[in-house]
Amino acid sequence: MAQREKADRHVPVMRDRCIKLLTLGVQNIRADGHRPVVIDATLGMGGHAEAMLEADREVSVLGLDRDPQAHELAAARLAPYGDRFRGIHTVYDRVDEVAVEELQSDQRVAGVLLDLGVSSLQLDEASRGFAYSYDAPLDMRMDASADSPDESVAELLAHIEAPELSRILREYGEERFAGRIAKAIVTRRETTPFTTTADLAAVVDRSVPAASKRTGGHPAKRTFQALRIAVNEELEVLSRTIPHAMDAVAPGGRIVAMSYHSLEDRIVKQAFARRTKSSAPAGLPVELEEHKPTFTSLTRGAELPDETEIAENPRAASAKLRAVEKLMDPRRTQA
Numbered sequence: 543m544a545q546r547e548k549a550d551r552h553v554p555v556m557r558d559r560c561i562k563l564l565t566l567g568v569q570n571i572r573a574d575g576h577r578p579v580v581i582d583a584t585l586g587m588g589g590h591a592e593a594m595l596e597a598d599r600e601v602s603v604l605g606l607d608r609d610p611q612a613h614e615l616a617a618a619r620l621a622p623y624g625d626r627f628r629g630i631h632t633v634y635d636r637v638d639e640v641a642v643e644e645l646q647s648d649q650r651v652a653g654v655l656l657d658l659g660v661s662s663l664q665l666d667e668a669s670r671g672f673a674y675s676y677d678a679p680l681d682m683r684m685d686a687s688a689d690s691p692d693e694s695v696a697e698l699l700a701h702i703e704a705p706e707l708s709r710i711l712r713e714y715g716e717e718r719f720a721g722r723i724a725k726a727i728v729t730r731r732e733t734t735p736f737t738t739t740a741d742l743a744a745v746v747d748r749s750v751p752a753a754s755k756r757t758g759g760h761p762a763k764r765t766f767q768a769l770r771i772a773v774n775e776e777l778e779v780l781s782r783t784i785p786h787a788m789d790a791v792a793p794g795g796r797i798v799a800m801s802y803h804s805l806e807d808r809i810v811k812q813a814f815a816r817r818t819k820s821s822a823p824a825g826l827p828v829e830l831e832e833h834k835p836t837f838t839s840l841t842r843g844a845e846l847p848d849e850t851e852i853a854e855n856p857r858a859a860s861a862k863l864r865a866v867e868k869l870m871d872p873r874r875t876q877a
């Protein structure tokens with residue numbers, strides 16, 4: 543199936559819930575006399591962006607993505623919305639700068655959407671090297687353009703020391719056999735450098751004891767996830783991004799974040815908690831203005847997709863959605 547066709551058919555994760563949450567942010571901004579702009583910080587194939595543009599005929603959407611291929615597909619899909627949509631090729635930690643650069647004086651950021659991780663486009667495009675199930679050059683950069691500052695997995699594996707590699711596999715992949723795999727990789731590269739996904743998958747497969755291969759999917763799954771997170775610096779970038787998104791959004795505006803593994807979810811949860819809870823030191827008799835929370839949580843813990851959605855789209859199974867709204871007193875907040 544052509545990529546364009548796939549993009550059009552792809553149903554975004556927890557789409558209706560995301561759009562409902564963002565729409566109330568849009569209404570808050572409008573009630574305040576400003577023109578609302580929603581920033582889709584993870585544009586991907588443009589599925590959530592399209593649903594937002596459809597849900598409110600006057601909202602504008604700025605779509606950020608570090609992947610040039612995502613922009614090509616999303617631009618074609620969202621062309622019918624004319625200048626209500628604009629794509630910006632950037633890493634999402636610049637979300638606050640983009641808002642300053644792009645918004646007109648009567649516009650405010652009504653929402654920021656973060657649908658984290660890799661897109662089905664990236665996973666399905668064998669040549670990008672994200673999947674252990676296809677043989678392809680060992681790349682995994684979300685931005686693999688000629689001027690990308692990022693290093694490919696093949697480049698990383700050519701020089702990384704075994705202890706650092708082991709740490710990456712353990713922390714980002716929760717890999718039990720991190721030490722063994724790291725050692726096997728470093729030993730193997732002394733004779734032949736790694737260039738393909740199949741090559742790496744085979745070395746990982748040989749380093750994992752047979753008894754533990756019976757559960758937990760393909761033995762290379764966790765190694766591939768860990769290396770992808772490392773070369774794209776996903777966790778460092780995300781840690782910077784949530785506070786920037788919280789700065790960018792206007793009072794009454796909302797942030798909706800969906801994560802797909804516990805490391806991402808922890809970063810989102812902690813960053814949201816820092817501004818939804820009072821920062822007053824324990825025992826202070828009166829809460830000072832500067833210690834008061836500036837956001838309120840719209841979700842109790844994390845929301846999960848329902849079983850019907852998971853049955854139709856297995857990728858949704860690990861999604862966890864959290865949302866917050868910037869406070870604007872006096873206001874009643876609806877979830």
Ligand SMILES: C[S@@+](CC[C@H](N)C(=O)[O-])C[C@H]1O[C@@H](n2cnc3c(N)ncnc32)[C@H](O)[C@@H]1O
Pocket residue numbers: 554555583584585586587588589590591606607608609612632633634635657658659660661662684779
């Ligand atoms: C799960 S997909 C988004 C799918 C999208 N919501 C849709 O409906 O098609 C995540 C996207 O975020 C992008 N992305 C991941 N990390 C990024 C970062 N640090 N900066 C900008 N884009 C990023 C990926 O390139 C990918 O296209």
